[in-house]
Amino acid sequence: MRVTWEELGWERLAAGVGRCRLPGWDCTAGLVVGAGTALLIDAGSSLREGARLRARAEELAGHRVTHLAFTHPHFDHVLGAGAFAGAEVFGAVGIDTVFEGRRAREELRADAVRNGLTAPLADEAVDALVVPPHRVSGEWTLDLGDGRQVLLANVGPGHTAHDLAILVPGAPEVVFCGDLVEESGEPQAGPDAVPSHWPAALDRLLDLGGEDALYVPGHGAVVDARFVRAQRDALAERFGVS
Numbered sequence: 001m002r003v004t005w006e007e008l009g010w011e012r013l014a015a016g017v018g019r020c021r022l023p024g025w026d027c028t029a030g031l032v033v034g035a036g037t038a039l040l041i042d043a044g045s046s047l048r049e050g051a052r053l054r055a056r057a058e059e060l061a062g063h064r065v066t067h068l069a070f071t072h073p074h075f076d077h078v079l080g081a082g083a084f085a086g087a088e089v090f091g092a093v094g095i096d097t098v099f100e101g102r103r104a105r106e107e108l109r110a111d112a113v114r115n116g117l118t119a120p121l122a123d124e125a126v127d128a129l130v131v132p133p134h135r136v137s138g139e140w141t142l143d144l145g146d147g148r149q150v151l152l153a154n155v156g157p158g159h160t161a162h163d164l165a166i167l168v169p170g171a172p173e174v175v176f177c178g179d180l181v182e183e184s185g186e187p188q189a190g191p192d193a194v195p196s197h198w199p200a201a202l203d204r205l206l207d208l209g210g211e212d213a214l215y216v217p218g219h220g221a222v223v224d225a226r227f228v229r230a231q232r233d234a235l236a237e238r239f240g241v242s
Contacts, residue, residue, distance in 0.1 A: 014170045025076045026219045030176045034144025039067040041176045043080035046121045050080020071178025072160045073098040075112035082128025091132035092154045092162035099131045157194035158201030175209040176216045183220025195239035202232035
């Protein structure tokens with residue numbers, strides 16, 4: 001008998017859709033199970049964490065992870081990518097500029113170490129980092145088989161210049177928001193944030209999911225449209241934009 005989501009410490013959100021909250025930075029990883037396919041959303045903060053994620057996801061799906069999507073290019077969401085050999089990898093257009101080149105990789109590594117990842121773990125993860133060959137500039141419909149389609153939407157910039165949201169249609173609809181939405185703390189605006197566009201990105205999120213969707217933040221508990229709208233208004237006030 002296949003193990004349940006809860007037995008592996010995951011939260012089931014809809015049929016074939018769930019997420020877990022990873023230790024350390026309380027980062028969300030999501031899973032959408034298709035017919036002989038599985039989409040993982042974000043890869044964790046290190047190769048070790050990525051390998052654990054892949055093992056759990058494949059136990060839940062009953063088959064290998066075939067697709068991987070990055071919500072944005074921060075270390076705690078992408079440095080596990082090297083553990084997903086053979087998966088089709090997706091990110092927002094321009095994400096390659098963060099992953100390619102010596103200087104860009106050094107900055108990603110430095111950010112990881114500055115935030116508490118050990119230098120050896122950061123080194124091996126950056127060395128194995130996968131540059132997404134599939135880059136989404138608008139919307140991309142991903143067919144996972146047996147009638148299951150997932151929409152990848154470039155809704156940014158906002159938290160970064162390369163924010164990707166993932167809409168999983170169903171009852172309820174589920175929107176994976178990345179760090180455009182945070183529940184366990186105030187949204188973090190680092191040097192790569194684009195504050196003047198962040199509220200508009202949340203407007204696009206709300207247009208995607210509507211009033212009844214479940215919104216899965218990059219950090220924290222699942223929220224509703226009312227929470228996203230309130231966070232949108234708080235960000236607009238914080239950054240002085242409409």
